[in-house]
Amino acid sequence: MTMKNKVAVITGAGSGIGRSVSFKLAEQGMRVVVVDLDHKRGEETLAFVKEKGGEGIFIKADVSKNGDLEKYVSTVREKYGRIDVFVNNAAILNQPALLADHSEEMFDQIIAVNLKGAFLGLKHVLNVMEKQKSGVIINSASTGGIHSTPYLSVYAAAKHGIVGLTKTSAVEYGPLGIRINAICPGGVITNMTKHLDMSDSEQNGPLGRPANPEEIANVVSFLASDEASYMNGSIVTIDGGLTA
Template identity: 55%
Template sequence: MDLKDKIALITGAGSGIGRASSLLMAKQGAKVVLVDFNQETGEETLKMVKEQGGEGVFVQADVSKDEDVQRYVQTAVDTFGRIDVFFNNAGIIQKFAPLTEVEETEFDRIMSVNVKGVFLGLKYVLKVMENQGCGSIINTASTAGVRSEHSTSVYSASKHAVIGLTKSASLEYVKKGIRVNAICPGGVKTALTNSVEQMFVQSGYVPEEIPNMRMGRYAQPEELAEMVAFLASDKASYMTGSVVVVDGGLTL
């Protein structure tokens, strides 16, 4: 198996790409440390991992809180002794609105999870991996971090920031045995994207431009999980600082 006996830490593991990646990496032989704000869905993922014969633990945490991040990192080290793979995945989407109508509280909410959460995860996991002399980190950015999308200015800014953090971290740790890459999904069938139409209905606001799903469908979370598992594995040994777009041609 590609990830046999690796220790994989995954945030946002309770649903979507995080859940699919947790299940795939466990299937490939990794022991998983699952992190999610939602205890119920996080424990559901752990149950699914164990049902397919995998091994893991779950930690309820708010990725935007320093003490919670330190706790999930320490739990991984205390439980399994190391962290070989870190899927820094937790994120949220903003309420669609023109930039001038975005409330400051909404700006703070998005940046706190999408940027601060990624930063804190990097900060504490990189320390562990540096002591080990090896590790692979995959951050979840978005096509909105490559090409901005209408009425999501703050979300787009947050995902541009994730790409900036990815490139900076990869440069700083390239000679320390640590690879840092980012994936940029574009339209994935998850609870997050399922809520978009409901947002339009509730707010009465629909952006002037809607992303064009050129393949005529959203991606399935499992399709993104394959890329995550690849970047986590030694098959991607010469990849660092890469921003991998997995979007069905959305950004063409």
């Protein structure tokens, strides 16, 4: 199945998993909309996409702000007329600490970006896909969304929330021709995780290493394609067996 000329919107696309997903979907022939708060990184991703012969645009947006979400969705509709794939990926990570040592300010920030941002993305993109009667959404959760994540309790709470949003919205919108799934990566080598110790073999699971972003992008590409046409409401682990 070709994905040529379909339109994919990827949030948090300035680096890490989002950047790799942008490259992968562009390779499949999709027109990619790179969304990120960091203008420089976002433009870098788009430049790499174009260097490889891909097509797309960059939109700067803070996913925790409703106005920014409305803006980027309307911009995509004006430019391309539709949204075929939405990779709801933007997230931030707090410094590890015991739950009682987390500040209220940090809690509000993590929930605003990681959970509220995912909700707002779903809200606005689903309005577009409902009119189309088609579309695929891949939410970025985490192994922290399906099991305990010591010292990252607020991050885990947000990712558990994304799992709940995924399962519920998949049931609500599946009858309308929209598939919604979530991925749950384990440790991945990205700028966001560079301050964490990724060398602990127990935390890395049976394969004994963290993932590269490209390995996550490969799964996202499959979920975005018609080859995954009967997958809806699935919570897909990509963790080397960590949660097995």
